[in-house]
Amino acid sequence: xxxxxxxxxEVKKPGSxxxxxxxxxxxxxxxxxxxxxxxxxxxxxxxMGLIIPVFGPPNYARxxxxxxxxxxxxxTNTAFMELSSLTSEDTxxxxxxxxxxxxxxxxxxxxxxxxx
Amino acid sequence: DIQMTQSPSSLSASVGxxxxxxxxxSQSITTYLNWYQHKPGRAPKLLIYAASSLQSGVPSxxxxxxxxxxxTLTISSLQPExxxxxxxxxxxxxxxxxxxxxxxxx
Numbered sequence: 001x002x003x004x005x006x007x008x009x010e011v012k013k014p015g016s017x018x019x020x021x022x023x024x025x026x027x028x029x030x031x032x033x034x035x036x037x038x039x040x041x042x043x044x045x046x047x048m049g050l051i052i053p054v055f056g057p058p059n060y061a062r063x064x065x066x067x068x069x070x071x072x073x074x075x076t077n078t079a080f081m082e083l084s085s086l087t088s089e090d091t092x093x094x095x096x097x098x099x100x101x102x103x104x105x106x107x108x109x110x111x112x113x114x115x116x
Numbered sequence: 117d118i119q120m121t122q123s124p125s126s127l128s129a130s131v132g133x134x135x136x137x138x139x140x141x142s143q144s145i146t147t148y149l150n151w152y153q154h155k156p157g158r159a160p161k162l163l164i165y166a167a168s169s170l171q172s173g174v175p176s177x178x179x180x181x182x183x184x185x186x187x188t189l190t191i192s193s194l195q196p197e198x199x200x201x202x203x204x205x206x207x208x209x210x211x212x213x214x215x216x217x218x219x220x221x222x
Binding site: 035037044045046047050059061062095097100101102103104106107108109 | 117148150152154159160161162165166171203205207210211212213214215216
């Protein structure tokens with residue numbers, strides 16, 4: 001049974017970057033779309049972008065273009081989301097999720113706190 | 117970008133009630149519409165995909181309908197475990213979510 005296992009919580013300074021990982025355990029994800037979604041405190045779900053490892057180039061939501069980089073390592077079945085130029089407004093739980101037309105499998109979430 | 121608008125933003129209901137949540141897209145998305153349940157501290161859970169298809173393992177009290185721009189999620193008989201926030205999502209273009217509907221205990 002495939003699971004998406006994310007890296008642990010992070011605390012970052014304003015202006016820095018954070019890189020969150022999402023490993024598919026129990027299966028191959030190279031042909032799956034891996035998406036990134038975040039939820040800031042008290043807010044709704046915010047879509048960031050996706051990558052399909054076997055096809056290559058990621059696709060980013062307009063809101064995050066220029067600040068987010070999504071990559072994948074097929075050899076380790078791991079996807080990564082790096083967000084730069086962090087501000088306090090980037091404090092959120094970040095999720096990876098599998099799927100193209102719908103997201104049927106989610107990681108457990110990674111809390112990123114941006115604080116000076 | 118396609119805008120997704122849910123209503124209501126929140127509602128109070130009792131166990132056993134029939135609950136309906138609506139979602140409207142700013143342009144036609146055919147049936148590229150999904151519904152998720154989200155509880156605090158947990159990952160969102162897919163309930164309905166392609167507007168009306170029930171995800172495996174999801175109780176049959178959940179149902180979805182609609183096409184084009186107008187969609188509904190119905191819970192036929194609300195159960196204690198159903199108190200949560202519900203989101204619609206379009207995947208017709210770059211995915212986007214509605215603002216959420218919080219279902220609270222009356």
